[in-house]
Amino acid sequence: MDAIYWPSFFFLLFSFIACAFALGVLLAKNIVRMAFYLVLSLSSTAGLFFLAGADFVGAMQLMIYVGGTLVLLIFGVMLTSQERFIEMRTSSGEWVVAFFIGLMLFFTLGKAAFGVAAWSGLDRETAEAVQVEQTVTPLAMGLLGARVDKLDEPDAAKQEGMAGYLFQFEIVSVHLLVVLVGAAYLARAKRKASGASAGGS
Amino acid sequence: MNPIIANLLTEPVGVSHYVVVGAFMFTCGVLCMATKRNALGILMGIEMVLNGANLNFIAFGSRYLRNDANSLGLDGQLISLFVIVLAAAEAAVALAIVLNFYNNTGSIDVDGADQLRG
Numbered sequence: 591m592d593a594i595y596w597p598s599f600f601f602l603l604f605s606f607i608a609c610a611f612a613l614g615v616l617l618a619k620n621i622v623r624m625a626f627y628l629v630l631s632l633s634s635t636a637g638l639f640f641l642a643g644a645d646f647v648g649a650m651q652l653m654i655y656v657g658g659t660l661v662l663l664i665f666g667v668m669l670t671s672q673e674r675f676i677e678m679r680t681s682s683g684e685w686v687v688a689f690f691i692g693l694m695l696f697f698t699l700g701k702a703a704f705g706v707a708a709w710s711g712l713d714r715e716t717a718e719a720v721q722v723e724q725t726v727t728p729l730a731m732g733l734l735g736a737r738v739d740k741l742d743e744p745d746a747a748k749q750e751g752m753a754g755y756l757f758q759f760e761i762v763s764v765h766l767l768v769v770l771v772g773a774a775y776l777a778r779a780k781r782k783a784s785g786a787s788a789g790g791s
Numbered sequence: 792m793n794p795i796i797a798n799l800l801t802e803p804v805g806v807s808h809y810v811v812v813g814a815f816m817f818t819c820g821v822l823c824m825a826t827k828r829n830a831l832g833i834l835m836g837i838e839m840v841l842n843g844a845n846l847n848f849i850a851f852g853s854r855y856l857r858n859d860a861n862s863l864g865l866d867g868q869l870i871s872l873f874v875i876v877l878a879a880a881e882a883a884v885a886l887a888i889v890l891n892f893y894n895n896t897g898s899i900d901v902d903g904a905d906q907l908r909g
Contacts, residue, residue, distance in 0.1 A: 594800050597803065597804070597855075598802065598803060601804045601808065602800070605812040609815045612839055613819060615819065615823060616822055621829050625835070628839070642855060642856060643853050643854060643855045644853065644867075646872075647868045647872055650875055654876070655842075659838065659878060660838075662882055662886055663882060666834070666886045670889070675898070678827070678828040678900065688822045691822070691825075695814075696814060696815060703806075704811075708806075709806035710806075711808070712855075712857070712858060714801075714802060716858065717803035725868060729865065732869050733872075737865070740864070762876050762877070769880040769883055770880075772887075773883040773887040776887035776891055
């Protein structure tokens with residue numbers, strides 16, 4: 591038997607952790623446990639990103655998603671976790687319907703995933719010969735509007751579509767600013783209309 | 792050993808395997824959105840759906856999984872960066888709405904949010 595190809599081993603490990611805890615989020619009754627399972631699931635997804643060669647995106651997944659977004663969600667859980675909201679049951683009829691819908695959805699997507707021959711992976715010699723290169727500089731240049739990764743594109747018509755992502759980057763920046771102002775406006779502490787508590791709620 | 796497992800361990804994985812993992816996370820997220828009654832549970836389902844989509848973008852852009860001219864290349868990673876940032880923005884607004892709902896109604900059960908029915 592051939593030697594174990596370690597990236598595949600780690601792919602299986604990380605994908606098993608990610609899938610198991612995603613299932614845990616779905617099946618857990620307790621909202622605090624769901625939040626914890628989601629942290630583990632998204633962290634091992636970052637491991638999958640690293641395995642696919644996306645080092646910067648994996649780091650951003652850990653820093654923004656796990657370190658930022660999920661901490662925000664956990665704050666939400668802490669602010670609202672009264673005794674009667676920690677565990678909320680779903681009726682078993684809904685579970686049965688959801689189970690069958692999920693099964694159908696997953697089988698459709700899975701069958702589509704294995705239906706394309708070009709997606710089945712490289713052979714071992716080719717995969718080991720792929721040069722490792724860091725993606726931070728090309729990504730940053732792409733966000734600034736210069737695609738240094740595709741400089742050798744011969745087709746002039748294709749080159750016009752490779753103008754980079756500066757415009758989208760600007761839009762996302764302004765969008766993030768507007769969203770944060772809006773979120774702060776929505777979530778601000780309001781004075782009670784009755785006027786009984788002057789310090790806000 | 793089972794030949795499929797042995798083949799998985801000794802051969803590099805491809806885009807298909809990543810897509811299956813992404814499909815699983817997507818399905819879990821959709822079911823989470825559909826079945827949870829806690830508003831924060833629904834938010835977690837949305838996060839999982841976005842994460843499954845992100846996994847697909849990364850897989851289609853990776854040169855380790857598919858090294859031909861049709862690969863997305865760096866575009867996949869750039870798009871998934873945008874998805875991560877937009878997910879953060881979405882979580883902030885959704886959390887503000889949920890907290891507002893909680894302050895107004897004293898409950899976080901989405902089944903109780905039926906004031907717009909008239």
